[in-house]
Amino acid sequence: MSFATNLRCRECHREYPLTATHVCEFCFGPVEVTYDYDGIRKTVTRERIAAGPASLWRYKDFLPCGAATAIDIGAGFTPLIHAKNLGRALGLPNLYIKNDTVNPTWSFKDRVVAVASSRARELGYEKLACASTGNLANSVSAHAAAGGMEAVVFIPNDLEAGKVVGSSIYGPTLVKVRGNYDAVNRLCAELAGSYNWGFVNVNVRPYYSEGSKTLGFEVAEQLGWRAPDHCVVPIASGSLFVKIRKGFDELAKAGLIDAPKTRMSGAQATGCSPVATAWSEGSMNFRPQRPNTIAKSLAIGNPADGYYSLVQLRDTNGACAMVTDEEIVAGMKLLAETEGIFAETAGGVTVASVKQLAEQGRIDPGELTVAFITGAGFKTLEAVTGALKTPLEVDATVESFEAAYTALHAAEAAA
Secondary structure: OOOEEEEEEOOOOOEEOOOOOOEOOOOOOEEEEEEOHHHHHHHOOHHHHHOOOOOHHHHHHHOOOOOOOOOOOOOOOOOEEEOHHHHHHHOOOOEEEEEHHHOOOOEOHHHHHHHHHHHHHHOOOOEEEEEOOOHHHHHHHHHHHHOOOEEEEEEEOOOOHHHHHHHHOOOOEEEEEOOOHHHHHHHHHHHHOOOOOEEOOOOOHHHHHHHHHHHHHHHHHHOOOOOOOEEEEEOOOOHHHHHHHHHHHHHHHOOOOOOOOOEEEEEEEOOEOHHHHHHHOOOOOOOOOOOOOOOHHHOOOOOOOHHHHHHHHHHOOOOEEEEOHHHHHHHHHHHHHHHOOOEOHHHHHHHHHHHHHHHOOOOOOOOOEEEEEOEEHHHOHHHOHHHOOOOOOOOOOHHHHHHHHHHHHHHHHHO
């Protein structure tokens, strides 16, 4: 059973049935899922949630599809880590890391695809499709395989090798499009009108985006049923940024936590920063950009939820950072060296943005701050290969090792 009631336009508030509709027929605004919160409040307790599976399906009552027939590969309920070492380096003693690198296909996209694929199958679709910067293609391919569905995934032709392999292994039809993500997305939007497929981030998008709010549910539960003071979230389309806060709000509507006062701050790469640029200019209207950054998973120059991200930044007294490719690599290394987490480039964006915001005084050291790390580093090896220490090469003798080890430390001391 789902407590989802309808789809509602975020602009004019017209309502639609729970079909594969993603745009309002009247004003062309985006639609999202609404719920019977009175029913949820009467049914859902902290104990009911805690008794559920150690996955996002413990929050089934807040999701728009049936959990009993869901395509479930174990996404969600990932670790929330008190990042004491990283926090010490950044002067933030109350810093936490939400580590979504450990999802089944190593990114938070497993959350959104779990929901979208399950709802797509309920709607009668036999094929799953998507436009992707890589992580989504991996997850759609895996969920389609697990659900006995066909997958057709569209990606830019210059994607990192790890993400290409990470999709191909599941046997989808993989389509490399000559162009950036925005070109891929335009193509899929056109195809969705002609092919009776479940495009998870086009015609099934209202359901897809609901998966992101499970990060908010988990963080609140893992903090002892409270919302954090501050969140720093990478912004690509902006859906993740907006939906995490929706998760906190829904728990409050259900009476499970106090009304959240969480400040929401964003993180973008300088080479693709439409939201951060608009924010720095004091504008609520972003200008699309042509991406040029190593953070390809965030390289969406015309973000679907860009405006709503700006609204949330304003309404929660947040901030938005933008960081260079060099800072991204440094952020990846800093997270790995302090907390033992190897994140992809998007994680480097988040960590570098936390550092920047802390240095600017935008994060109070007293705030309980959660930084969201959304994908694993083995997908973006190219970004750090040239920035790592060169391994020592020695003969199989104690003398050879000691000579090389002594020389290494002497060189480091001199530097």
